[in-house]
Amino acid sequence: MPRLIHLNGPSGIGKSTIAQAYAERRPGVLNLDTDRVVCLIGGWRDTFFETFKAAQLLTLAMAETHLRTGHDVVMPQLATRVADIRPFEDAAERCGAEYREILLTAGKPVAGARFARRAATGGAEGVDAVINRIGGVAVVERIHDQLGAYLPQRPGCRVVATDGRTAVETYADVVAVLGEAR
Secondary structure, three states, X not given: OOEEEEEEOOOOOOHHHHHHHHHHOOOOOEEOOHHHHHXXXXXXXXXXXXXXXXXXHHHHHHHHHHHXXXXXXXXXXXXXXXXXXXXXXXXXXXXXXXXXXXXXXXXXXXXXXXXXXXXXXXXXXXXXXXXXXXXXXXXXXXXXXXXXXXXHHOOOOEEEEOOOOOHHHXXXXXXXXXXXXX
C-alpha cells in the first residue's frame, strides 16, 4: 500500500533534509516539496501567499497522481491548520494509500536558531527570504506556538524531537516511526 508521508514542522527544522534522504534511499518515492513547487511559478516572491495556494493545488495533484502509480510520496510541508492537510488525507484515501504525519520539532529557541542559520546561508531556494521579510525568527516562534495548538487535533501524528540530534539521527528516528529498516 502506498503512503503519503507528511513531514510537518517549523521552517528550518529539517523536513526537506529528511525527505531528501528518505527519497534517495527508496527508488520510486517522490520527494514533493511545496516550497520547491512554489518557486516554479513566476512572480512567487512578490505574491508568495497567493502563489503558495496555487502551489498547494499542484502539489495535491502531483501527490495523488504519484500515489495512484503505487509509489510513496514524502511531503515536507508545514501545516498548522487541519483544513490545510485534509485535502491530502482525502487524496491518500481516494488512492487507497495510507496517510502518515510526522511532526519534526525542537524547543522554540533551537527552532529559531536553526532557521536563522539556514536563512543566513540562503536555504530553501529563497522561501526563507520571504519568511525573513515578514518577521524571520519571530515568525518561526509563532509557528512553533501554532504547532503546539495544532498537535492535539492530530491524534495520529507522531512527534520526532530533533533537539540535539543530527540529521542522520533524526532520519533514523523518522524511519523507526514509520516502522522501517533504514
